[in-house]
Amino acid sequence: MTTAALDVPPPTLPTPRAVARPGRPRSATLRHLRERGIVTALLLCGGFSLLTTVAIVYTLGSEALVFFRGAPGKFEGVPVTEFLGTLKWSPLLGAEKHFGVWPLICGTLMITLVALSVAAPLGLVTAIWLSEYAPRKVRAILKPLLEVLAGIPTVVLGFFALTIITPALQFAFIQRPALGQDGSPILSGDGTPVMAAWNPLGIDGYNVLSAGIAVGILVLPIIVSLAEDALRAVPRSLREASFGLGATRLETSLRVVFPAGLSGIVAAFLLAIARCIGETMIVGLAAGNGVVALQDILGNGPLRDRALIPFDVTASMQPMTGYLVQIFLGDVSNLGIEYYSSYAVAALLFVMTFALTVLGHLVRVRFQQQYD
Amino acid sequence: MTTDAFNPRSIGRPKSVAMRRRKDRAFVAFCIASTALAVCVLAALLISIAAQGIYDFHDHRFVLNWNFITGVPSRDAASAGIWPALVGTLWLVGVCAATAIPIGVGTAILLEEFKPRARAMQRMQQFVQLNITNLAGVPSLVYGLLGLTAFAFMFGAFGENDATRRWPGTRTIEFGNRYFVQYVAADGAAYYAQVPSRDAAFPKPGDVGQWLDGELRPAKVEVLDAEQSAARAAEIEKLTTEVTAIGRDVFAAMSADVAMPVDGVAKIVAADWTKLGLKSDVTKVRDVAATLLRESLIDLAGKRRVTDRPVRKAIEAAVAPIVAAEAAVRFAPAISADATGMPAPRPRFWYFGLPLGRSVLAGGLTLMLVTLPVIIISSQEALRAVPNSLRQAAFGLGATRWQTIRTVTLPRAIPGIMTGVILAMSRAIGEAAPILILAGIVFIRFTPENVMNEFTAMPLQIFNWASRPQREFYDLAAAGIIVLLGVLLSFNLIAILIRQRAQKQG
Numbered sequence: 001m002t003t004a005a006l007d008v009p010p011p012t013l014p015t016p017r018a019v020a021r022p023g024r025p026r027s028a029t030l031r032h033l034r035e036r037g038i039v040t041a042l043l044l045c046g047g048f049s050l051l052t053t054v055a056i057v058y059t060l061g062s063e064a065l066v067f068f069r070g071a072p073g074k075f076e077g078v079p080v081t082e083f084l085g086t087l088k089w090s091p092l093l094g095a096e097k098h099f100g101v102w103p104l105i106c107g108t109l110m111i112t113l114v115a116l117s118v119a120a121p122l123g124l125v126t127a128i129w130l131s132e133y134a135p136r137k138v139r140a141i142l143k144p145l146l147e148v149l150a151g152i153p154t155v156v157l158g159f160f161a162l163t164i165i166t167p168a169l170q171f172a173f174i175q176r177p178a179l180g181q182d183g184s185p186i187l188s189g190d191g192t193p194v195m196a197a198w199n200p201l202g203i204d205g206y207n208v209l210s211a212g213i214a215v216g217i218l219v220l221p222i223i224v225s226l227a228e229d230a231l232r233a234v235p236r237s238l239r240e241a242s243f244g245l246g247a248t249r250l251e252t253s254l255r256v257v258f259p260a261g262l263s264g265i266v267a268a269f270l271l272a273i274a275r276c277i278g279e280t281m282i283v284g285l286a287a288g289n290g291v292v293a294l295q296d297i298l299g300n301g302p303l304r305d306r307a308l309i310p311f312d313v314t315a316s317m318q319p320m321t322g323y324l325v326q327i328f329l330g331d332v333s334n335l336g337i338e339y340y341s342s343y344a345v346a347a348l349l350f351v352m353t354f355a356l357t358v359l360g361h362l363v364r365v366r367f368q369q370q371y372d
Numbered sequence: 373m374t375t376d377a378f379n380p381r382s383i384g385r386p387k388s389v390a391m392r393r394r395k396d397r398a399f400v401a402f403c404i405a406s407t408a409l410a411v412c413v414l415a416a417l418l419i420s421i422a423a424q425g426i427y428d429f430h431d432h433r434f435v436l437n438w439n440f441i442t443g444v445p446s447r448d449a450a451s452a453g454i455w456p457a458l459v460g461t462l463w464l465v466g467v468c469a470a471t472a473i474p475i476g477v478g479t480a481i482l483l484e485e486f487k488p489r490a491r492a493m494q495r496m497q498q499f500v501q502l503n504i505t506n507l508a509g510v511p512s513l514v515y516g517l518l519g520l521t522a523f524a525f526m527f528g529a530f531g532e533n534d535a536t537r538r539w540p541g542t543r544t545i546e547f548g549n550r551y552f553v554q555y556v557a558a559d560g561a562a563y564y565a566q567v568p569s570r571d572a573a574f575p576k577p578g579d580v581g582q583w584l585d586g587e588l589r590p591a592k593v594e595v596l597d598a599e600q601s602a603a604r605a606a607e608i609e610k611l612t613t614e615v616t617a618i619g620r621d622v623f624a625a626m627s628a629d630v631a632m633p634v635d636g637v638a639k640i641v642a643a644d645w646t647k648l649g650l651k652s653d654v655t656k657v658r659d660v661a662a663t664l665l666r667e668s669l670i671d672l673a674g675k676r677r678v679t680d681r682p683v684r685k686a687i688e689a690a691v692a693p694i695v696a697a698e699a700a701v702r703f704a705p706a707i708s709a710d711a712t713g714m715p716a717p718r719p720r721f722w723y724f725g726l727p728l729g730r731s732v733l734a735g736g737l738t739l740m741l742v743t744l745p746v747i748i749i750s751s752q753e754a755l756r757a758v759p760n761s762l763r764q765a766a767f768g769l770g771a772t773r774w775q776t777i778r779t780v781t782l783p784r785a786i787p788g789i790m791t792g793v794i795l796a797m798s799r800a801i802g803e804a805a806p807i808l809i810l811a812g813i814v815f816i817r818f819t820p821e822n823v824m825n826e827f828t829a830m831p832l833q834i835f836n837w838a839s840r841p842q843r844e845f846y847d848l849a850a851a852g853i854i855v856l857l858g859v860l861l862s863f864n865l866i867a868i869l870i871r872q873r874a875q876k877q878g
Contacts, residue, residue, distance in 0.1 A: 031772065038774045042486065045478030049504050049748070052741060056514060059521045122406055129403035142407065149414060151795075151860065153802025155831045156421070156853050159838045163846055164420050217413065250396040271509060278511025280805040281831075285838055321513055321805075328809050343517065350514050357509035361502060 060350055063343035075337040083344060089291050091338050092326075099341060101348065103291050107208070107319035111283060112276040114212025114313060115219060119272065122216075123223030124265070130224070131231040132239075132253045150221035158285035161214035166286065169210055172197035206288025206316040214282045219272040226271065230264020231257055234369075263367035270360035274353045277320075284325035288316030320345050421857075425850030436851040444817040445833065449844035454852050457833040459819040460732070461859070464807075464829055465797050467736025468743060473793055475740075476747030479504075480789075483748075484755040485777055508745035516809030519738025523728050524810060552584070557705045562586060563593050577707045594706040601708045611702075612695050614648055619687045623665060638662035650694075652701035657693040664690040730811050733823040738806045743796040750792025754785040787874030791867045798863040802856070804831030830856045 070077025078099045086100030130139060167173075177185040178196035185193040203209065234257050242252040258265070318326070327342040426436050443453020483501060488494055521527060552564040553574050565580040567573075577595045585591035596604060638658050668686035728734040758781050766776040807829045813836055816828040830852060837849040 035772050035774050039486065042478050042482040045475045046482045046500055048475050049479060049500065049507060049744065052507060052518075052744070053503055055522055056510070056518050059518050060514070063521070122410065125403055125406055126410070129400075129407065133400060133403065145411065145414070149410075151798060151802075151864065152417075153804070153831055153856060153860070155802070155804050155834050155838070156417075156857070159834065159846075159849055159853060160417050160421070162838060163424070163850075164416065220410070248392045248396040250399045251392065274509050278513065280511065280513045280808075281835060285835065321511070324513055325805075325808065329813055346514055346517050349511060353509055353511055354506060357506045358502075360509075361505060 056350065060343055060347040063340055064347040067337065067340035067344040071340075078337070078341070078344075091341050097337065101320075101345065104318060104320045104323055104345060105348075107287070107317040107322065108277055110208050110311070110313065110317055111212050111215055111279075111287065111319050112273055114209060115215035115276045116269075116272070118213055118216030119220045119223055120269070123220050123272075124227060126220075126224050127227035127231060127265075128253050128258070130228050132249060132257065146221045146224055149217070150225075152218075154218065154279065154281040155285070157214045157218055158211075158282040161210045161282055161286035165210035165213055166203065166205065166207065167197065169201065169203045169207075170197040170199040171201075174198040201314060203314045204288070204316055206286060206290070207314050208287055208317045209313040211283050211285075211287040212313065214286065215276050215279050218279065218282065219275050222275060223268050223272050226268030227261070227265045230261035230268065233264065234260045260369055263363055263369070266367075267360040267364040270356050270363065274356040274360070277356070278349065278353050280321040280325060283319050283322045287319065287322055289318045289322065289326055290316030291318055320349050324349075421850050421853050424847050425852075425854045428847055435847045436854055440848075440851055441855065445815065445828075445836075446817075449842065449848055452837075452848055454830065454833060454855055456816050456819050457828050457830045457852070458855065458859075460816070460827040461801055461830045463732045463820050463823075463827060464736050464739055465801060467733060467823065468739040468800050469793065469797055471737060472740040472743050472747055472796070476744050476793075477751050477789060479744075479748050480751035480755055481777060481782075484752050485773065485781065504745050504748050508749065511805070512742050512803050513805045513809065515738055515741045516806030519734060519741065519806060519810050523734040523737045524730055526728065552588075555707050555711050557593065557707050561705060563591060563705065563707065564588065577709055577711050592704050594704045595709050596706045597709045601706070604703065604706055607703070608695070608699055611698060612691065615691050615694055615698075616687060618648065619665075619691045623669070623683065623687055623690075650698050652697040657697045660693050661690045664693075728824070730814075730826055731824045732820045732827045735807060735810050735827060735829070736823075738810055739800045739803065742803055742806060743800045746796040746799065747793055750796065751785075751789045754788025754792060755781060757788060758784045787870055791871050791874075794863055794867040794870070798860050798867075801860060801863070802831055804829070804835050807832045808835065830859075 066077075068077050068080055068083070083099055083101050086098065087102050088098035088100050089103040090096075090098045126142075130142060134142065174197070175195040176198050177193035180186045188194050238256055238260060239252055242256045247255070323345055324342050327338055424435075426434065428435050439451070440453050441458070442455045443451060444456055445454070446452050483497060488497060551567050553567055554562050554564055555577060556562055564584040564586075565575055566582070566584065567575070580595075583591050583593040638661075665686065668682075668689065672682055672686065728737075762780050762784070763776055766780045771779070811826070811828065811832065813832075814826065814828060816826060818825075820827045834849050834852040834856065837845045837852060
């Protein structure tokens with residue numbers, strides 16, 4: 001054989017681009033150790049959330065205990081019976097301080113009531129509309145719109161309540177001369193009468209109604225999205241069976257789909273209530289610092305001022321979060337009993353929202369319908 | 373009428389089909405009307421804020437102008453700006469993201485990828501999951517209180533956050549629109565010299581024209597050279613020894629009767645120390661000294677073993693106000709000629725000290741607590757969206773769990789995680805309640821230079837302006853809201869872009 005036969009070039013294989021090379025031998029022990037190290041780090045991260053809950057309970061509890069027990073030499077404690085049992089709340093003014101928390105709870109409940117009366121009908125109707133009726137194009141517009149609404153910061157809504165809703169409720173676009181106590185018009189420096197809003201409903205500058213409406217706008221996306229998820233989770237077979245029996249879409253929605261998704265809707269409402277209770281900025285800007293004198297109404301004092309009526313939404317009423325804002329806007333460095341009373345109110349707030357969230361979870365898990 | 377044995381409701385009056393269809397259509401109309409109403413309300417909100425915030429029709433000027441974005445807040449509405457608040461917000465979001473992302477994504481990986489098989493650990497995992505859901509529902513105000521106690525004050529474990537640490541980033545102390553340099557006299561009191569600007573050189577003590585005391589009133593301060601300083605220190609030392617000897621006797625007398633009230637102690641203190649012939653009016657500090665002595669005695673009485681050291685420290689502490697009052701009368705305040713102004717040269721950006729106080733770090737950590745549940749829940753959703761077949765394939769090739777997560781699961785889930793993180797951050801930007809609790813209403817005119825500086829944030833500034841009754845501040849608040857919504861919009865756009873790119877790749 002001549003070497004010429006060997007001049008045939010070998011067949012060229014396509015150059016592999018990525019070669020899975022075995023690489024240097026790696027220690028199995030090190031990999032095992034690294035694995036354990038990573039798992040420990042992840043477990044620490046998971047424990048951090050538990051630590052957060054423990055820290056919240058400890059912080060609120062210990063400072064609230066100072067409020068209830070008193071600090072020797074500085075102030076006396078307020079017994080829990082006075083905190084939860086009496087009806088007068090006047091921690092800042094006056095020689096005698098009263099610490100019955102019910103007026104604050106009354107303010108919170110009023111705001112929640114107004115907010116839900118705005119958000120619940122609108123939210124449920126929109127949820128039913130989105131899950132049962134709306135064509136895809138409408139859904140594609142409405143869902144991002146709801147996300148935009150959900151992303152609006154609460155200071156913006158509070159500002160909106162203060163500058164747009166309150167003047168609108170006061171009919172400020174119609175100006176009338178302001179009247180003094182005796183009914184004659186108030187005159188300004190150069191003799192012309194001072195103009196003020198018409199205000200036929202008698203709405204104060206700081207009132208519960210506009211703050212409640214703004215909080216309703218805030219929780220509307222929560223109710224819509226959670227209720228819609230609950231309604232969409234109902235299987236189509238139920239709806240089709242109802243249509244097969246001759247029901248209209250309205251009857252199907254109200255009598256078949258809605259009861260089937262009720263657990264999720266109730267959970268949505270509980271979460272919305274928890275959100276309303278915890279809302280701070282809107283009520284801090286728009287609801288004011290009026291304290292309902294419950295002991296005058298439910299006790300034996302005479303009813304003097306309109307602002308004392310607990311269900312008067314046109315007046316200013318301070319909720320629990322509003323009191324916390326009032327305390328922390330002032331000077332808290334003296335660490336008196338007012339500072340610790342804010343922790344007691346915050347502890348009550350935490351307990352209420354925690355109970356509502358747990359209840360919502362239980363309702364969703366326990367009463368969820370299982371479909372096969 | 374048909375009778376149906378199973379459904380008693382079928383026995384009723386016959387309803388016309390047309391009526392039922394009419395109700396259906398009326399409902400549709402009602403839904404459209406209410407949706408239109410909601411859209412109108414949203415539009416009214418945005419338009420009104422834009423109208424108030426962009427242009428002032430009364431004074432015919434633009435409220436939202438470049439001066440507003442780069443200016444500092446001031447009492448005068450026309451020249452106020454939002455720059456420190458804007459930079460403060462960005463610092464806060466930076467600290468929040470840097471701390472929340474590792475912990476949040478780590479927790480999500482733990483809950484989704486490392487699912488336990490044992491029954492007890494499954495219960496534990498459900499408990500952690502429930503805990504996170506509950507934390508998501510806690511009002512942000514409560515997180516503010518937690519941040520104040522745990523991060524700012526640190527449960528009182530590290531003492532107070534004193535003034536030198538409150539302005540750690542500045543060479544000079546800013547008060548109103550004047551700048552001061554602080555010098556510490558021999559008796560520990562601080563005196564101030566005014567300097568013309570924030571970066572002016574520190575004057576030597578001999579060159580300071582007018583000294584100012586702690587309330588910025590003119591004070592008489594001597595400047596001593598080295599010899600005079602030594603002589604002055606010796607005199608104060610002699611005075612202290614004299615007063616301390618008497619203090620020890622009073623302490624011993626008090627130990628016999630621990631329950632003595634403060635004015636009883638004060639009488640003994642006054643009687644014994646007038647023997648020294650002090651020039652100052654000891655009555656002013658007598659009650660302070662008596663209270664300090666009595667409190668430390670009560671404190672010591674509760675301990676099992678009392679050594680000489682706590683007794684000595686108690687007496688020194690009680691004697692200090694008397695010595696300070698006497699020294700203030702006998703000697704004019706003095707500063708050594710080679711003293712340097714405080715604070716020390718500007719700390720670098722890595723400056724750190726405990727307790728955190730009302731600093732950017734404390735604010736960022738509080739926001740981390742607020743956003744952590746949101747990040748965990750959205751990261752869990754993103755990890756769940758990764759198809760299981762990929763994980764199984766990796767396991768089949770012999771990868772360990774962490775290798776699978778690092779090389780297969782996480783890269784696919786990162787777009788979803790990032791979208792969730794950015795949306796959580798945009799929520800954190802708008803949170804004013806925890807910042808209000810932590811920082812209070814402060815008049816901050818400078819931007820933070822390191823994580824220990826005090827700060828202000830945009831929602832807080834807006835709240836501040838909106839709480840004032842004058843109309844001009846409402847316009848400023850509206851302009852601030854426009855800037856805030858602009859920042860939010862840019863965050864959301866980044867999230868949408870990431871989502872779109874991920875959908876194109878996937």
